[in-house]
Each structure stands twice: as structure tokens, then as C-alpha cells.
Amino acid sequence: IMTDAEMATALDSLATAICDAHFGEDTIYLLGILSRGRPLADRIAQRIESISGTAPRVGSLATTLYRDDIRSGKVTPKLGGSETHFDFDVDGNSIVLVDDVLNSGRTVRAALDEVMDYGRPSRIQLACLIDRGLREVPIQADYLGMSIQTLGSDHVQVKLEELDGENSVVLTQSQ
Numbered sequence: 001i002m003t004d005a006e007m008a009t010a011l012d013s014l015a016t017a018i019c020d021a022h023f024g025e026d027t028i029y030l031l032g033i034l035s036r037g038r039p040l041a042d043r044i045a046q047r048i049e050s051i052s053g054t055a056p057r058v059g060s061l062a063t064t065l066y067r068d069d070i071r072s073g074k075v076t077p078k079l080g081g082s083e084t085h086f087d088f089d090v091d092g093n094s095i096v097l098v099d100d101v102l103n104s105g106r107t108v109r110a111a112l113d114e115v116m117d118y119g120r121p122s123r124i125q126l127a128c129l130i131d132r133g134l135r136e137v138p139i140q141a142d143y144l145g146m147s148i149q150t151l152g153s154d155h156v157q158v159k160l161e162e163l164d165g166e167n168s169v170v171l172t173q174s175q
Helices: 004-021 037-052 106-118
Strands: 029-033 057-061 094-102 123-131 143-147 155-159 168-172
Touching: 004 037, 004 123, 004 143, 004 168, 029 037, 029 106, 037 057, 037 094, 057 106, 094 106, 094 155, 106 123, 123 155
Parallel strands: 029 057, 029 094, 094 123, 123 143
Antiparallel strands: 155 168
């Protein structure tokens, strides 16, 4: 549903929209939700720097321990993998969360909880490459690459050069 060129165009649009919304701010702070949100945040940061001349600060969020399905016992956390890492203060700063696919909204809710444990940002926004529209909690993207309609049984896979050797988005429909 998205080619390499279409992904590049979508990321350009996301970066431009973020630049416009944050015009006049000294620094833009991006937090990529692991695992695919971080490479997307890095790509958006490169584009923002080429537009504005200022490099955003970029970090990673590993939301595993903040997920509500962990507390329910439905999922066992895998520890020792990717970890949250950023080297800036969130207090008083405007933070943009970056993720690949917005689905139920629960991962973003977990990311919000985690960010708030580190401090009190002036605002938190969300940038997503793909929105599936299957929300279970009232979360929506402030910056969006593409919106698609899917069934709950469909699978959206974002492939990134850094992780998969190619850039594309593939929709596998349920049988």
C-alpha cells in the first residue's frame, strides 16, 4: 500500500507539518516508539534539519512495561531487549511521539504514561506513518502519513531499510 517513494513523500510531509507547527521553538523533541518508530523519528529528524537548519533531539521509548495487556497477564514482557533512551529533559518541552502504525491506540497510551513518568512536557503530539482507524482508546495522530481502513484481522507491516532491507508498507488481508 506504500512504496519506497511514497514513504519518502509521506515522511517529507510529516517533517514539514511538524516544522510548521513548531515554528519559533528552539528545539524539536522527537521520541520514537520502539521498534519502528525510532528509525522513522531519525528520518523525520533528518528532514526537519534540512528544512529548518536545526537538528531535532531524538530518543526512543520502549513501552513494554507500560502496556495494559501486561497487567492483565495476557502478555509476558520480554526484558533485555530495546530500552527507553533519550538524553533530554521532557519538563516544559513540546514532545512529538513517532510511531509506524496507529491501531488501537494502546501503544500510544502506554507511551504517554511513560513520558509522564519522566516529567511534565508542555504538550505531547503524535506523528504516525499509517493510521488503521481501529481505535480502542481516544487517541488520534496530530501528523499523519496515510489513513487506511482495515479489518481487525488484517495485518499492516511497515518495512524499513534499517531493519528489513527495504522501505514499504504491506497490507495482508484476512482470508
